[in-house]
Amino acid sequence: MVTKVVMPKLSLTMKEGTVAQWFKKEGEAVTKGESLVEVISEKATVEVEAPASGILRKILAEQGMDMPVNATLAVIAAPDEQLTEADLATPEIGMEEKKETVAVTALEGKVEAEPGMGERVLASPAAKRLAKEHGISLTQVNGTGPEGRIVEEDVQRIIQQTSQARPQVKEVIPLTGIKKITADRVSISFRTAPHSTVIMDVDMTSATKLRNEKHISYTELLVKAVAEALKKHPMLNSTLTEDEKIEVYEDINVGVAVATDQGLVVPVIHHADKKTLEEIATKLKDLAEKARESKLAKDDVSGGTFTVTNLGMYGVDLFMPIINPPEAAILAVGKIANKAIVEGKEIIIKPIVTLSLAYDHRIVDGAPAAQFLQEIKRILESLSQ
Secondary structure (H helix, E strand, O other): OOEEEEOOOOOOOOOEEEEEEEOOOOOOEEOOOOEEEEEEOOOOEEEEEOOOOEEEEEEOOOOOOEEEOOOEEEEEEOOOOOOOOOOOOOOOOOHHHHHHHHHHHHOOOOEEEOOOOOOEEEEOHHHHHHHHHOOOOHHHOOOOOHHHOEOHHHHHHHHHHHHOOOOOOOOOOOOOHHHHHHHHHHHHHHHHOOEEEEEEEEEOHHHHHHHHHHOOOHHHHHHHHHHHHHHHOHHHOEEEOOOOOEEEOOOOOEEEOEEOOOOEEOOEEOOHHHOOHHHHHHHHHHHHHHHHOOOOOHHHHOOOOEEEEEOHHHOOOOOOOOOOOOOOEEEEEOOOEEEEEEEOOEEEEEEEEEEEEEEEOOOOOHHHHHHHHHHHHHHHHOOOO
8 A cells, every 4th residue: 555654734834844854765664653754844853753664665855855734755655566656746846836837838939028027028948947047137138049039048148258257156055944944934023023122231240150159051040030020021921913912921931042053943941930940951951952963842842932042152242133933022142241330439340241132012112121121130130149
């Protein structure tokens, strides 16, 4: 019996996933329930199990490919089982790509209006594809084919003429996997949420003392401070729904942005307000290790209500973060540096960190955002008391 391996739907909003790696090769035997392929969604990296035992007869989606939910990734069958064309059909392409393919086929040898241009251009499909790949407008090309039709050689000539003026490309990196998911999410956030930012310096003398005593990180202290501050300022722990209603979360789940070789991921510490500092430290170390090894489960990256991002370890003083949708705000942390502070008539050197709170102005106004940041400052400056 032929069994298809399909792209799973890992969340209600998931539309596509990326094939990260195959654990089996074509022609190898597989056993039902064993890990077959690793896929990446916007929420998690998941190992998909083989739905049946047999031979992995055909892999239809190679590593790095973005595939829609329920698309066929591979086919499992008996060694001597006959496969039909339907069984081996390549995964269905997106609607926009279908339309483009149909348009190119239908317009072969016909006059076409270039998108966004009033002038109509006569060109072969091969010429159009080559021009599109190199960003060349067909209105800039003189056609040498019948009736002035632009052929592939005409476009190639323009490419050669302009190649010396363009910088040489060292490497082409496909925007796939976690990097593509991150790019999509920050683009949506920046387009839809009107960002505003408040900035505040915090004296980290008490935090530094506690960090050294308990051998924990500043990020763990910040997560604890954020969780406590969110209890007093719940509007920062909310989201704006599609029907324009503000939902204030009861749970306080703090995500921490972690850089990995594959891209940026945000594992979540659930119920951070109910955890001790030691529990937060243990959980964060576990999540960070799983993130670096690409072993985060769906639950590890789901349900976040607020995000903390820290670039202080890279020597960054201050930066403006982009909100992690659908959350209402994100806290950016810079480096801790010794600075001269005036107290009364004295100048004292103290460890200072700059915190930047970016918030969705549709949900939160400037004054409540500033009060929330003040509460974080108060907590951090009184940690050892």
